Amino acid sequence: MEDNLKIPNHVGIILDGNGRWAKQRNLPRSKGHYYGFKNLEKISKYIFDRGVNVLSVFAFSTENFKRSKEEVDYLMSLFAKGFKTFNQKYKDKIKIVFSGRRDLLPTDVLKSMDEVSKNCKQDSDKIINICINYGGHSEIIDAVKKINIDVLNNKLNLDDLDEEVFNHYLYNDLPPIDLMIRTSGEVRISNFMLWQLSYAELYFPKVHFPDFDEREFDKAIIEYNKRDRRFGGINYGDKNS
Ligand code: IPE
Ligand code: IPE
Ligand code: MG
Numbered sequence: 001m002e003d004n005l006k007i008p009n010h011v012g013i014i015l016d017g018n019g020r021w022a023k024q025r026n027l028p029r030s031k032g033h034y035y036g037f038k039n040l041e042k043i044s045k046y047i048f049d050r051g052v053n054v055l056s057v058f059a060f061s062t063e064n065f066k067r068s069k070e071e072v073d074y075l076m077s078l079f080a081k082g083f084k085t086f087n088q089k090y091k092d093k094i095k096i097v098f099s100g101r102r103d104l105l106p107t108d109v110l111k112s113m114d115e116v117s118k119n120c121k122q123d124s125d126k127i128i129n130i131c132i133n134y135g136g137h138s139e140i141i142d143a144v145k146k147i148n149i150d151v152l153n154n155k156l157n158l159d160d161l162d163e164e165v166f167n168h169y170l171y172n173d174l175p176p177i178d179l180m181i182r183t184s185g186e187v188r189i190s191n192f193m194l195w196q197l198s199y200a201e202l203y204f205p206k207v208h209f210p211d212f213d214e215r216e217f218d219k220a221i222i223e224y225n226k227r228d229r230r231f232g233g234i235n236y237g238d239k240n241s
Pocket of ligand 1: 019
């Protein structure tokens with residue numbers, strides 16, 4: 001791959017299409033989730049090796065609790081084991097953080113999250129943010145509640161509240177997302193990181209997540225490099241402006 005390509009600082013991925021991937025192979029949906037998680041281990045390493053610093057992945061939405069108990073239970077057992085395996089593999093390299101509400105998550109998943117948060121490499125400049133029981137609306141509401149408490153306790157003056165300060169009250173104080181990828185061809189955001197996505201470039205490959213490999217990520221980077229990011233300004237040197 002060309003070396004002079006711009007690499008996004010923060011990539012967000014909505015890991016979608018596990019169920020359809022399994023269905024196409026006459027497998028139960030759980031197998032799709034299993035191979036999706038395996039793929040996450042592999043592809044995240046590649047993404048960091050390509051120079052990305054922050055990777056946010058949407059693993060389970062607040063809305064996903066609407067699915068059958070069998071599917072939710074399977075996913076939770078996958079998370080309880082999977083986060084630990086992930087950390088063992090990338091212990092010396094990647095800091096792992098989580099975004100989402102803790103309520104409704106089973107104790108073994110919470111235990112695994114706490115263990116991993118404590119034992120992962122704390123001072124790494126490579127961060128994976130795993131969104132679990134996560135919703136973009138909930139994140140904003142939870143931030144507003146924390147702000148209200150700080151205002152009531154005279155820890156924050158409302159006049160000092162700006163975008164930077166607000167960001168600090170989110171589940172994790174992360175930089176904005178530069179490139180958002182949603183696999184499986186669905187062209188929607190589904191409540192993923194609404195605040196952080198404000199100026200992200202959006203990319204919707206057709207491939208289901210278990211098949212989203214190194215080649216697919218390189219394609220996303222090539223597409224990202226074709227985008228003209230203006231942030232509301234005008235690039236006067238650009239022939240399209
Ligand atoms: C994404 O795959 C994983 C989760 C939402 C947990 P899906 O399970 O949504 O797969 P499809 O969209 O049904 O194919
Ligand atoms: C979004 O995918 C949530 C995750 C990938 C975790 P869904 O499959 O749940 O989204 P919808 O229902 O198609 O919008
Ligand atoms: Mg889906």
